[in-house]
Each structure stands twice: as C-alpha cells, then as structure tokens.
Amino acid sequence: MEYVLYAGGRLITAVPVLFGTTLIVFFMIHLVPGDPAATLLGVHATSAAVTAMHHQLGLDQPVWQQYLEFLNHLLHGNLGHSFFYDSSVTSLVQGRISATLWLVIASAIFAVAISVPLAVWAASRRGGVADNVIRVVPLFGLGMPHFWLGIMLILIFALKLGLFPVAGFGENVVGHLQGIVLPALTVALSLTPILVRSLRTSMIEVLGSDYITTARAKGIGAGRVVLAHALRNAAVSSITVLGVNIAYLVGSTLVVERVFSLPGIGTLMIDGIFNRDFPVVQGVTMVFAVMVVAVNLLTDVTHASLDPRVRLR
Incomplete structure (x- = not known):
C-alpha cells in the first residue's frame, strides 16, 4: 500500500510539470521571429x-x-495541424515515434551492457592498471560530439567494413535491428563514462561494507560476492543516474537521427523548425516532455521498489 501511495504521489507531481511545460512551449514558440x-x-x-x-x-x-x-x-490528444504537411501532427508523430523509441531503448541497453562489466571490473581491481584504463578511456566518448562520433562509426563499420547500413531504418524488424545499431552505439558511448564512474564508485563503497567482509569470511567465492551481493546493492544508487541520462538522451536523439537519417520525431522537429511549422515544433516538444517525465517517473518508481527507504523518506 505504501508503495502504491508513493507511485501515485509521484504521478500527481508530474501534472504541474507538464502544465508548466505547455506554458513554456507555447509562449517560447511565439517569440520565434x-x-x-x-x-x-x-x-x-x-x-x-x-x-x-x-x-x-x-x-x-x-x-x-x-x-x-x-x-x-x-x-483531447490533438497536437494541432501541420501548416507545411497539411496533416494532423498527431498522425505525423505516430508514424515516426517508433524509430525514436527504438533508438532510446537500444541506446539504454547498449549503455548498460557496456558500463556494467567495465564498472565491475574496475571496482574489483581498484587502483590497478585495468581500473585506471577504464576510468580514462571512456572519457573520450564523453568529450566527442554526437555528430562526429556518428560519422566515425559510419566510416568504419558501414563504409569500410560493411557490417551495417550507412543510414535509414529498414523496412522490417531485421532492417530496424541493423539500422539502429550504429545510432544507438553513438548515444551509448556518450553515456558510458557517466554510468561507469557512478557504478564503480558505488561498487567500491559496497565492497568495503561489513556484510561483504562477512560473506568473504564465510568462504563465498569472489565472483559470487561481487555479482550476487555487491553489484545488486550498488546498482540501486546507479538507477537514478541511468534514468536521468536516459531522459537526457531522449532530447539528444535529434542530432543522431539527423546524422543517420532515421525517420524519428527528432528529424520531424528539425524539419518543423526549418519550415517554421509551429504546430509540429510544439507537438513534438510536448511529446519529448511527456517521454522525459515518464522516464523520470519510471526511474523513481523502480528505485523505490528496490530501496524501501525511499518510500519511508
């Protein structure tokens, strides 16, 4: 019951956020010359x-x-009518949002798949060569602009090696999977340094806890201690970091979609800006806002389900 009340409270607090977003979106658009x-x-x-x-x-x-x-x-679920396309903005978004969702979900999966092994390896070898390399090398991904990193991945894996298509999203599930790898990897590489540092710090703190020392004293293997005990508890604090960054990457998909010619709502928004199609810009911005609020809400609820102390606070 306490968990349900917490989730309901978080849902209620999202309402004024969305209302404030409508004010900002509407009046900022009308200030554009x-x-x-x-x-x-x-x-x-x-x-x-x-x-x-x-x-x-x-x-x-x-x-x-x-x-x-x-x-x-x-x-009433009506995002307006596009001046340029002479079509409902809702229908335009419905036709393109799947590519953006594919990109966001695949980027999050890649970021977790890359970050967790690196963070665990670095934390279990604190101060060693592997730890120092893992802390330094991913920082290059953080400092690279999305468009440059995307172009480099295209040159290497699409043009030179021919492993993935240069651009586009394909016509079926297989085509979607092939077309989403490089864009998702572009976004994931920029998130990896943040997730690695956060999870590594949490892992080091957990590995120094008394219950980890007790587990080792009982003769439990090092791998089981790290994966079954330390990682599970360290991941709780890193979920918030992951959620915040997933919310950030929702907005960062605009550039990536443009580089890889993905037919997502980010590309639709850029086209709307160039065409001065105010309803499209307003509608897509509101969709992005709802996605960010939904991600933050899901992050809070997930965190609360894993850590009961959150609900008690």
Whole structure:
C-alpha cells in the first residue's frame, strides 16, 4: 500500500510539470521571429492573402485565447495541424515515434551492457592498471560530439567494413535491428563514462561494507560476492543516474537521427523548425516532455521498489 501511495504521489507531481511545460512551449514558440502565414504563402503573397491565412490558422486571435485552444486540443490528444504537411501532427508523430523509441531503448541497453562489466571490473581491481584504463578511456566518448562520433562509426563499420547500413531504418524488424545499431552505439558511448564512474564508485563503497567482509569470511567465492551481493546493492544508487541520462538522451536523439537519417520525431522537429511549422515544433516538444517525465517517473518508481527507504523518506 505504501508503495502504491508513493507511485501515485509521484504521478500527481508530474501534472504541474507538464502544465508548466505547455506554458513554456507555447509562449517560447511565439517569440520565434517569422510569420508562419507569410512562410506558407511565399514571398509574393499579398497582405490580404496573409491576413486571410492568419484568420484561417487562428493567428489573429489573442495569444491567451490561442493558448487555451492549444491546451484544450492537448487534453483531447490533438497536437494541432501541420501548416507545411497539411496533416494532423498527431498522425505525423505516430508514424515516426517508433524509430525514436527504438533508438532510446537500444541506446539504454547498449549503455548498460557496456558500463556494467567495465564498472565491475574496475571496482574489483581498484587502483590497478585495468581500473585506471577504464576510468580514462571512456572519457573520450564523453568529450566527442554526437555528430562526429556518428560519422566515425559510419566510416568504419558501414563504409569500410560493411557490417551495417550507412543510414535509414529498414523496412522490417531485421532492417530496424541493423539500422539502429550504429545510432544507438553513438548515444551509448556518450553515456558510458557517466554510468561507469557512478557504478564503480558505488561498487567500491559496497565492497568495503561489513556484510561483504562477512560473506568473504564465510568462504563465498569472489565472483559470487561481487555479482550476487555487491553489484545488486550498488546498482540501486546507479538507477537514478541511468534514468536521468536516459531522459537526457531522449532530447539528444535529434542530432543522431539527423546524422543517420532515421525517420524519428527528432528529424520531424528539425524539419518543423526549418519550415517554421509551429504546430509540429510544439507537438513534438510536448511529446519529448511527456517521454522525459515518464522516464523520470519510471526511474523513481523502480528505485523505490528496490530501496524501501525511499518510500519511508
């Protein structure tokens, strides 16, 4: 019951966050220079035509009234109507969000698969050569821009070795798996240093605990002590770090999707910015905000399920 109350409380606190996001998204978009009506009609449009388009798009209404209409549409699952594509933003997002979700999930899996073995190895050999190498080498991935790292992976694994496609997302599950490896690896390599350092620090702290010393004194093997006892408890504190960084990578997918020509909502948002398609930018930004809030909520709930002290606090 206590766990359910905690999860419900966290869900309630997400509501004002999303409401504040709607305010920021709507009013920040309206501060961007440029007239969507004039952009749609072209440079040769007459003032009368621009005025008529303003009325058609509802841009001649007071800003507060536009915001209330925007909020009302959101509550009904309507993200607006695209000026450029002449289509529902909701349908555009539905057609592209799968590629973004593939990228986010695959990046998280790769980051965990790379970070956990490295952190365990470094912590179990604290101060040794392996520990120093593992702490230093991954930092290069943290300092590399996503677009540069993605291009390097394309040159090596796609063009030179021919192991993966240069760009695109494929037409079926096999094509999706092949097309998502390099983009996901690009994002994962930038997250690995943070996760390695966090988990390594937690592992070192746990390995110095009294119950680990007792387990070793009972004759339990070193591998079992590290994996079954130390890693399980050290991972609890690293879940928050992982969740925060997954929320961060949700927004960082824009550049990666562009580099690898993935048909995700990040690419849709960039196209919307260039086309001054305000409803698309607003709609995709709100989708990103919901994804970030959902990831943070899932992180808190997962952390609480593994550590009862969180609910007690």
